Amino acid sequence: MTAPNILLLMADQWRGDCLSVAGHPVVHTPFLDQLASRGVRFSRAYSASPTCIPARASLHTGMTPASHGRVGYQDYVPWDYDVTLAGELTRAGYQTQAVGKMHVYPERSQLGFQNVILHSPTGIVRMARQQGRDPGLVDDYLPWLRQQLGRDATFFDHGIDSNSYVARPWDKPEHTHPTTFVATQAADFLRRRDPRKPFFLFASFNAPHPPYDPPGWAFEQYLDREMPDPPVGDWVELFARHAKPADPTAWVADVDAATLRRARAGYYGHMTHVDHQIAYLLAELEHHGVRENTYICFISDHGEMMGDHHLYRKGFPYEGSARIPLLFAGPGVPGGSVRDELVELRDIMPTLLECAGVDPPASVEGESFLGRVRGEVGVSGEDSQWRGDLHGEHVMFGESQQWLTDGRSKYVWFSGSGHEQLFDLVADPEETRDLARDPSSADTLAWWRARLVAELDGREEGFTDGRRLIPGRPVRACLAHVTDHRQE
CATH class of the missing domain: 3.30.1120 (Arylsulfatase, C-terminal domain)
Incomplete structure (x- = not known):
């Protein structure tokens, strides 16, 4: 029997409620909805330490934040993990490729992948420049963009910060957008891969993380949509001392309605653009005749508060920040089901290893949900032998x-x-x-x-x-x- 392929699709800062199949009143994600109809959607998936670095450490190691040691956001701490998801699959004979955002240090760390085509987010590239380092050493997208548009081209000259709620449309041709770059490079791997080996492809999009700069068509379709007011809890004054009304990168702010509408249009526009590019990538699986033998998993590293309780960005314990989408489809997975088990990013590694027939290393603390979604073990409920609760943490303020x-x-x-x-x-x-x-x-x-x-x-x-x-x-x-x- 031919070993199955694995496609892991990751977005950045995508809220768990932001799928139209989950009933979101505004965002439209027809192709992810279609993926959900062919597999399973988890309604209670979480990121235990919901910012980029600790969340990705859990994904790649299968460990809890306390065990991998990253219980908050801190740059420039080396990723010296001996056991990783990609490393185990590489040892098992898989051809392993990462495309897009990694957010590790050193930036060129491969984490067990045989090859990485790196798109570092705006902030990392800017920091490299400030430190006197060549941005091309921490990013493959920027040198590619300069090949397309000229040696002086950048992807941050429109002035939008990588953590700002300010939004505007992408100012360059759509084929040069970072989201399109990731999908195109991932599709090119499918063309040039070794067909005698199973593959593990990790396609990691920076969107919908700021800057909120989706293509104009994606941005504009949400500008005039009716949007419900964000919830404001009876505890909203808890973070009031951290408010910075004049700072568009603030964690806490009571933003005016017009600015918030544009921010949401940029955020949702990114989601629709990612949704379309995932559709393109899934069509490439069909084109190469490997769709039916490929497990497909869609996740995010964390969510985005987007004005809930006057909070922005991530790191908070609340649903907007900590709950994430999780879709899973592939051989033997029945279509159209919704599961309510508490799952977390640490569970992705053992699940994908089981898909490949690889035993999880002793360091892995997550649990595989493959048998559950295929109906081979357990059901949701008290007798299911699944975790009863989930612990999360993050250092903030x-x-x-x-x-x-x-x-x-x-x-x-x-x-x-x-x-x-x-x-x-x-x-x-x-x-x-x-x-x-x-x-x-x-x-x-x-x-x-x-x-x-x-x-x-x-x-x-x-x-x-x-x-x-x-x-x-x-x-x-x-x-x-x-x-x-x-x-x-």
């Missing part, structure tokens, strides 16, 4: 935001102040009502607090003594076992 969810409730604890939040995700999926101060929720709050104590017991930060949570402990975005390794 000088403290660690720790959270737990079982998909029905969510508990949040702030390590600096000791402040707690509790949400009923069934009755209040937009997290507008904080129940932590409600006397009727005292027992539920105490149960979750004890659960977090058990989760954090033994951690190097000293968040607990095993009996209670201890606020005020110093935090760092990378734990000592990672940073000490860098110094060796």
